[in-house]
Amino acid sequence: MGIFSKKTEEQKEALRELKTYTNNKRLRYREIIPRYGVMKEETDDLKCYNHIITTIRKEIENNETKTDDIERRIHELLTEKYGEPMSQEQALEELNKFNQQIELEHGNKTKEKQLKIKRKIEEKYNVDLTNKTWFKCTLEEIRYRTFSNAPERDLMDAYVIINEDNFEILKESMFIKSNMGTRKIYFQNITSLDFDARGKFNLSSSVVINTKSNEHITLKHVKEYVQYMNNAFESYIEKSQNIQENYSTTSAADEILKYAELYEKGLLTKEEFNMKKAELLGNPITDKSNTSLQEENTSTEENTSLQEENTSTEENVEQNYENAVNQTGFCPNCGTAIKEKSNFCVNCGNKL
Numbered sequence: 001m002g003i004f005s006k007k008t009e010e011q012k013e014a015l016r017e018l019k020t021y022t023n024n025k026r027l028r029y030r031e032i033i034p035r036y037g038v039m040k041e042e043t044d045d046l047k048c049y050n051h052i053i054t055t056i057r058k059e060i061e062n063n064e065t066k067t068d069d070i071e072r073r074i075h076e077l078l079t080e081k082y083g084e085p086m087s088q089e090q091a092l093e094e095l096n097k098f099n100q101q102i103e104l105e106h107g108n109k110t111k112e113k114q115l116k117i118k119r120k121i122e123e124k125y126n127v128d129l130t131n132k133t134w135f136k137c138t139l140e141e142i143r144y145r146t147f148s149n150a151p152e153r154d155l156m157d158a159y160v161i162i163n164e165d166n167f168e169i170l171k172e173s174m175f176i177k178s179n180m181g182t183r184k185i186y187f188q189n190i191t192s193l194d195f196d197a198r199g200k201f202n203l204s205s206s207v208v209i210n211t212k213s214n215e216h217i218t219l220k221h222v223k224e225y226v227q228y229m230n231n232a233f234e235s236y237i238e239k240s241q242n243i244q245e246n247y248s249t250t251s252a253a254d255e256i257l258k259y260a261e262l263y264e265k266g267l268l269t270k271e272e273f274n275m276k277k278a279e280l281l282g283n284p285i286t287d288k289s290n291t292s293l294q295e296e297n298t299s300t301e302e303n304t305s306l307q308e309e310n311t312s313t314e315e316n317v318e319q320n321y322e323n324a325v326n327q328t329g330f331c332p333n334c335g336t337a338i339k340e341k342s343n344f345c346v347n348c349g350n351k352l
Contacts, residue, residue: 007061014060014067021074022053032074035091036082039098052077121159124179125170133162133232135225139169140206140218156180160219162232167209185209185217187236195226255280 007015021029029049030041038045056073059065065073079085086094117136118129139158142151157177161168165187171180194208206220207229222229256277263273 010066011060011063014065014070015057017067017070018053018056018060021070029074033078034095035085035088036078037086037094038082039095040102048078048081121170125159125182127161127168127170129161133225133228135160135222137222138220139171140220142216158219160222160225162225162228164232165236167229185211187233188240189213190233193229193233197223 026049033041033045041049052074055077056065056070059073075085085091118134121127121134122129136157136159139156141154143154144151155174157172157174159170159172161170166184167187169183169185171182172178173180189212190209191212192210194210195205196208197205205223205226206218207222207226209217209219211217259268259273259276262268263270268276
């Protein structure tokens with residue numbers, strides 16, 4: 001067929017059918033080749049594919065191959081190259097084994113790479129990552145300039161370690177890859193975690209850590225680890241609440257046991273024990289007998305204070321009398337106490 005020869009409708013249809021084996025990343029062709037033992041195409045396999053397509057195209061142009069013969073012709077050319085095909089079920093089984101092996105090898109390579117990065121981080125930052133969840137991300141912080149105090153955005157690489165009570169951030173410069181310091185954000189200082197989904201398949205998603213000091217720390221590219229961060233934070237909050245409830249319950253129970261022992265020893269009445277118990281359980285009661293007892297105790301205290309005042313008054317009188325006696329003399333005639341400078345006795349009139 002010449003260059004300017006016009007193709008017939010049958011040829012056009014056959015070429016369209018052949019094109020289905022080349023379009024969509026050769027998906028239709030790649031579904032066939034596993035039956036010939038080709039699980040992963042190498043350079044030689046790609047050459048075979050190009051040879052098959054070129055051969056069939058020439059045959060279509062020479063009216064040697066029709067639309068219905070294309071699939072049969074592909075199998076014939078593959079058989080010439082690789083031998084007789086296996087059944088579809090056997091080919092599928094072999095393909096699954098091959099894919100599992102590839103995944104295992106890929107997983108081993110990923111683990112080796114992860115271990116290498118782990119050792120590097122442990123040496124650089126002097127931390128232990130054993131049995132800990134950690135990941136790499138981009139850290140965005142707001143810093144303030146030294147002189148102008150103007151805020152500016154600071155971006156750097158970071159490794160985040162999820163601990164039981166904090167997020168530990170290991171900072172690394174983006175270009176020199178040097179140690180830029182560490183920072184721990186404790187869960188007790190965090191108010192919330194906000195997830196911001198962005199980009200195709202959320203690949204540019206980020207987590208914003210909001211603190212009680214009104215600081216907002218952004219961790220970018222953390223889609224896979226958002227759930228781990230949420231679980232750690234929520235677990236800490238739940239444990240804190242349980243500890244507070246257990247502490248309040250335990251302390252109240254201990255106090256009730258103390259008052260129960262006093263009640264058994266007879267040092268407390270039943271009414272007093274019930275009142276203390278109700279107070280500790282958060283249900284204080286009003287007892288009339290206790291009220292009257294408090295009133296009696298109050299009146300007793302008032303009487304005691306009054307007696308003390310009277311006693312102190314009598315003591316003051318006696319003291320004043322002794323002072324008066326010490327400051328005076330006695331009449332030699334009748335023995336009456338007289339003042340020192342007095343010339344006559346008040347009682348008998350004797351001249352002194």
